[in-house]
Amino acid sequence: MRSDSLSRLTDEGVAAVRAYGVDTVVDLRETEILDRYPYPARLLSTVRYHHVPLLPEHFPLPVPAHALREALNESAPRWAELIAAIAGAGGACVFHCHSGTGRTGLVAMVLLALVDADPRAIVADHMYAASSEPAAPRVAQIRDRATAAARLVSWLTEAQGAARFLLAAGADPDDVEAVRRRLTAHPTSPP
Numbered sequence: 001m002r003s004d005s006l007s008r009l010t011d012e013g014v015a016a017v018r019a020y021g022v023d024t025v026v027d028l029r030e031t032e033i034l035d036r037y038p039y040p041a042r043l044l045s046t047v048r049y050h051h052v053p054l055l056p057e058h059f060p061l062p063v064p065a066h067a068l069r070e071a072l073n074e075s076a077p078r079w080a081e082l083i084a085a086i087a088g089a090g091g092a093c094v095f096h097c098h099s100g101t102g103r104t105g106l107v108a109m110v111l112l113a114l115v116d117a118d119p120r121a122i123v124a125d126h127m128y129a130a131s132s133e134p135a136a137p138r139v140a141q142i143r144d145r146a147t148a149a150a151r152l153v154s155w156l157t158e159a160q161g162a163a164r165f166l167l168a169a170g171a172d173p174d175d176v177e178a179v180r181r182r183l184t185a186h187p188t189s190p191p
Contacts, residue, residue, distance in 0.1 A: 001022070001092060001093065001094045001095070002094075002095060002096070002104050002107070002108050003094050003095070003096040003104070004096060004097070004098065004099050004101075004104075005029070005037055005096055005097070005098050005099070006025065006027075006039060006043060006094070006096060007037040007038060007039055007040070008037075009039075009040050009043055010040075011040070011042060014040055014042045014043045014046065017043065017046075017047075017094070018046055018047075020092060021091040021092040022047060022091060022092040022093070022094050023047055023048060023089060023090050023091035023092065023093075024047060024048045024049075024050070024085065024086075024088070024089035024090070024091070024092075024093040024094070025043070025047045025048070025049050025050070025093075025094050025095075025096070026050045026052055026082060026085045026086065026093065026094070026095040026096070027049065027050065027051045027052065027096065027097075028052060028053065028054040028055075028082075028095060028096060028097040028103040028104060028107065029051075029053060029096075029097050029098055029103075030053045030055070030057050031051075031053060031057075032057065033098055034051065034053075037098070048085075048088075048089070048090075050081070050082075050085040052078050052081050052082045052085065053078065054075045054078050054082070054097070054103040054106070054107070055071060055074055055075055055103055056074055059071065059074055061098075061102055061103075062099065062101055062102040063102035063103070063105075063106065065144045065147075065148040065149075066144070066148060068106070068148045068149060068151075068152045069148075069151070069152055069155075071102070071103075071106055072106060072110070072152065072165070075103075075106065076165075076168070076169040077169070077170075079110075079165075079166055079169035079170070079171055080166075080169055080170035080171045080172065080175075082095070082107065083166055083171040083172070083175045083176060083179055084171070084172065084175050086111075086175075086179050086182070087172075087174075087175035087176075087178035087179050087182070088175075089182070093182075095107055105125075105126050108125060108126070109122055109125075109126055109149070109152065109153060109156065110156060110162050110165065110166070111162075111179070111183060112125065113153060113156035113157050113161065113162035114162040114163060114166070114176070114179065114180055114183070115180055115183045115184050116157070119150070119153045119154065119157050122149075122153045122156075122157075123146060123149045123150050123153050126149040126153075127146055127149065163176055163180075
């Protein structure tokens, strides 16, 4: 599951996360952001926590449209750890960054491409997330983001590009297959 930061969860929110079956949290935020917005202690005591800062500290956030492919390349060293964390989740897994758009959107894009989702749906998912960016983008910015996302999605969906990217980034083939199976299994309804 994709989310924005879980640092603002109340005790009731933590209980809801657990009731939904979440047992693994993958935090994509940089250490500096993690230090400023820590988790509630109760959440950390109830889940497997993985800190996988996806992008280097210097990378601009939110991820600019023209830098989507660069963001994917810059994040490559972290994907093996990220995929292993998702593959190893016993129950539901939440991955998040601060706002749930840039880093999280990049992960969602790769995961959707991995399971052969319709490229138009992947771009639409990315554009939905982009609509929550702090500054309301102008029409040209929306068009630029959609074009950049479509190019990246095209690359990720051609000839198993997402799987090739993950394997080249060092992900274990068994973990990649486990994530693919998790994402295509018929889900059970949350309590």
